[in-house]
Amino acid sequence: MRYSIFTLARQALAGHRGWKPAWRDAAPKPEYDVVVVGGGGHGLATAYYLASRHGLANVAVLEKGCIGSGNVGRNTTIIRSNYLLPGNTPFYELSMKLWEGLEQDINYNAMVSQRGVLNLYHSDNQRDAYARRGNAMRLAGVDAELIDRDEVRAMAPFLDYDNGRFPIQGGLLQRRGGTARHDAVAWGYARAADRRGVDIVQNCEVTGMTIDADGVHGVETSRGPIRARKVALAAAGNSSRLAAMARLRLPIESHVLQAFVSESVKPLIDTVVTFGAGHFYVSQSDKGGLVFGGDIDGYNSYAQRGNLPTIEDVMESAMALWPGLGRIRVLRHWGGVMDMSMDGSPIIDLTPIRGLYLNAGWCYGGFKATPASGWCFAHLIARDESHPVAAAYRLDRFASGRLIDEKGAGAQPNLH
Numbered sequence: 001m002r003y004s005i006f007t008l009a010r011q012a013l014a015g016h017r018g019w020k021p022a023w024r025d026a027a028p029k030p031e032y033d034v035v036v037v038g039g040g041g042h043g044l045a046t047a048y049y050l051a052s053r054h055g056l057a058n059v060a061v062l063e064k065g066c067i068g069s070g071n072v073g074r075n076t077t078i079i080r081s082n083y084l085l086p087g088n089t090p091f092y093e094l095s096m097k098l099w100e101g102l103e104q105d106i107n108y109n110a111m112v113s114q115r116g117v118l119n120l121y122h123s124d125n126q127r128d129a130y131a132r133r134g135n136a137m138r139l140a141g142v143d144a145e146l147i148d149r150d151e152v153r154a155m156a157p158f159l160d161y162d163n164g165r166f167p168i169q170g171g172l173l174q175r176r177g178g179t180a181r182h183d184a185v186a187w188g189y190a191r192a193a194d195r196r197g198v199d200i201v202q203n204c205e206v207t208g209m210t211i212d213a214d215g216v217h218g219v220e221t222s223r224g225p226i227r228a229r230k231v232a233l234a235a236a237g238n239s240s241r242l243a244a245m246a247r248l249r250l251p252i253e254s255h256v257l258q259a260f261v262s263e264s265v266k267p268l269i270d271t272v273v274t275f276g277a278g279h280f281y282v283s284q285s286d287k288g289g290l291v292f293g294g295d296i297d298g299y300n301s302y303a304q305r306g307n308l309p310t311i312e313d314v315m316e317s318a319m320a321l322w323p324g325l326g327r328i329r330v331l332r333h334w335g336g337v338m339d340m341s342m343d344g345s346p347i348i349d350l351t352p353i354r355g356l357y358l359n360a361g362w363c364y365g366g367f368k369a370t371p372a373s374g375w376c377f378a379h380l381i382a383r384d385e386s387h388p389v390a391a392a393y394r395l396d397r398f399a400s401g402r403l404i405d406e407k408g409a410g411a412q413p414n415l416h
């Protein structure tokens with residue numbers, strides 16, 4: 001069923017009794033050309049592009065829970081392509097371009113909203129760093145504007161401009177950045193992949209891999225063994241566990257990141273704002289809740305929940321930037337498991353095991369990467385060669401020293 005205004009009108013006249021499930025509840029077949037492990041945004045996008053761009057439809061996505069229960073349904077929904085380094089910029093800009101056409105491509109309303117992403121600066125040094133980043137973006141064909149304090153004030157009048165410690169001096173604005181409804185992205189890709197014949201198998205946990213000297217031949221799952229010519233890992237926070245089944249040790253640590261949503265309030269903020277003097281970012285959802293987050297919890301964990309000291313830290317940053325937030329009640333919060341790479345950039349690469357492909361290391365920033373990640377991972381799986389914009393995301397860069405470290409912070413679980 002194709003979604004359109006005519007379908008909606010037809011269904012309305014028929015009392016909305018004719019809607020079909022958005023995707024089949026597929027049972028696993030004994031064999032596939034490609035098995036994608038992980039039904040998050042990246043796994044589903046990969047399967048969709050394998051089927052739609054590379055003609056490979058004998059594909060299964062194996063998800064241990066239900067679609068959207070991982071980070072794709074837990075993030076703060078920010079999309080942007082405001083990167084500095086050449087290894088990153090073309091990849092994230094491809095993602096932004098794919099976001100711009102995504103809803104038409106997959107025939108699904110993912111509520112992509114290009115409301116702008118505004119990174120605030122609070123010192124001359126920070127302004128210079130943002131000017132450098134903005135110039136790099138513009139040279140790479142990405143939109144960026146360095147705006148002053150008055151222009152920021154016109155966009156977000158309620159912030160604390162004269163905070164004694166962190167006065168707001170201006171911001172770096174990417175107008176094409178914004179938000180997308182996170183779980184709709186998972187559902188939209190799932191539906192689009194299913195329509196092209198991909199099996200989306202939920203409640204199917206991969207528990208082992210069938211590997212010999214020739215490479216990988218399939219996976220063991222909670223629903224029985226499945227043979228596959230190619231196995232593609234897209235398990236985000238669980239990447240290290242999956243890789244360990246193939247005796248691979250990844251340069252990744254799993255950390256918890258929390259998100260928060262307030263009670264619904266009238267429209268207050270129509271862009272995404274990030275604090276430059278602490279780890280805090282905020283936007284407002286279409287339901288009216290303020291959606292915000294901060295830093296990772298700071299220790300390794302596979303638990304999808306966080307701890308109070310980080311909540312306190314996030315709230316302190318919130319109050320420093322926007323004191324009025326103290327009047328708003330937090331409605332809910334949760335945690336997600338992040339696959340933090342040691343330079344803050346992802347991995348989309350072949351592994352030393354023939355037929356085993358790796359997509360991991362998305363840190364805080366993998367949601368915005370979803371379309372390009374799926375696009376480039378599908379290219380790699382179908383052709384056994386890297387897509388040009390993802391060529392730098394190699395697994396061996398940690399040994400060769402070709403790191404892509406936006407923060408310049410060294411070998412630690414970097415932030416973005």
Ligand code: FAD
Pocket residue numbers: 037038039040041042043062063064065066068069070071072073074075076077078079204205206207234235236237238242257258259293334335336337338362363364365366367368369
């Ligand atoms: P997931 O949705 O986690 O998919 C991986 C899937 O693999 C899961 O569904 C999991 O159940 C499955 N899986 C794991 N092990 C197995 C197994 N053995 N067998 C079968 N299936 C398995 N990014 C942004 O760009 N912008 C943001 O604003 C942003 N905010 C964030 C806020 C929070 C609180 C969090 C937690 C993350 C945020 N991110 C953000 C990061 C982003 O959400 C992730 O990088 C991205 O979603 C990871 O890719 P994914 O969607 O494929 O992951």
